[in-house]
Amino acid sequence: MASFSETRRPAFRLSASVTVLAVLGACSEPLDLDMRGILNGGFNTADAARAATASRPEPDNRGVISYPNYQVAVAQRGDTLATLANRVGLPAAELARFNGVQTGDSLRAGEIIALPRRVAEPSPATGAVATGPIRPPSEVDITTLASDAIDRSEPTPSQRSEPQTGAEPVRHQVKRGETAFTISRLYNVSARSLAEWNGLDSDFSLREGQFLLIPVATQAPAQASEPEAPGRGSPTPEPPSASQPLPEETPPPAAEATAPAEPEAPPAADVGEQTAASASTAAMSFPVQGSIIREYAKGRNDGIDIGASVGTDVKAAASGQVAAITTNTDGINILVVRHPDNLLTVYTHVDNISVKKGDAVSRGQAIAKVARFDPARVHFEVRKGFDSVDPMEYLR
Structure with missing residues (x-):
């Protein structure tokens, strides 16, 4: 399907054109020709569209980036839709229909292709650091970290040993008439970061039906007084229970108490209980006394x-x-x-x-x-x- 880019407006008067081009000539990004209202004193959203964003997560050897609610594949140099489909294990025709392309279409290195259904999760076997989707740091528990560390054969890790963590980006499907600039303004990110996350060409061309990952902001906005734009927000706070003792449960009223049944296992520890030297018959001893x-x-x-x-x-x-x-x-x-x-x-x-x-x-x-x-x-x-x-x- 042919790409479309921004619709150019009729030529302005020479004096206005010279002024605008002189200003835009100093910019490092391609010209944003969606200039509605700017020359007439309208509100300029260019500064608002510069929210700092994180780098896109690294894919596994297949090119797969996995999140809890969806997966995408990152095209490699020389890929066609068919070769990418073969690498991730999905039918090329299904992948093509979902992304609005043809099976033989060439893909740019770094281009994002949305997967219509889940494939095998990234794992050390596919070149990923850890197994499973990318999750917020608060959801990555000791079990994941320990199991990933045990699975790796090298000694005490000298390279990055933690799984990739981060917020799940908004996945935006391009509609007719949208451009990289209008989309970046919608989500308050720069068009350049949008291009870097999605492998766009130098003209920031898009096609109808294309899926884009919206870059994740590196920090929350300061004291917003109204609902925030899509794709923005503060990180999920760590729950108090992660660092403070859990409250003691209120026992049932005496009238409701029933005779205790024979316990199937030793009772759980009580908050405030002092540890003691474990019996010689116990399978384990306390790591510390306290x-x-x-x-x-x-x-x-x-x-x-x-x-x-x-x-x-x-x-x-x-x-x-x-x-x-x-x-x-x-x-x-x-x-x-x-x-x-x-x-x-x-x-x-x-x-x-x-x-x-x-x-x-x-x-x-x-x-x-x-x-x-x-x-x-x-x-x-x-x-x-x-x-x-x-x-x-x-x-x-």
């Missing part, structure tokens, strides 16, 4: 938090082998030890790690120190495979 400041709650807190002084030795809960040492997106250290029976223990909020990946450790061996946090504590998890379980089942 007060439990946050209890296990699957899906909300996949371990227990034990308060302890900064610099206190953190000890291996059981004998095993160091499986991974990495950090999360906030720079917090994560240490993972693998044990028999497909068990893992995870230790975070630690520093001065004294072991390295592959080391054998014994129960009670010091492996790190309590790091300086407010409050100072160790977050401790037990995983059966990568599924969290209540650590107290192994500590009592």
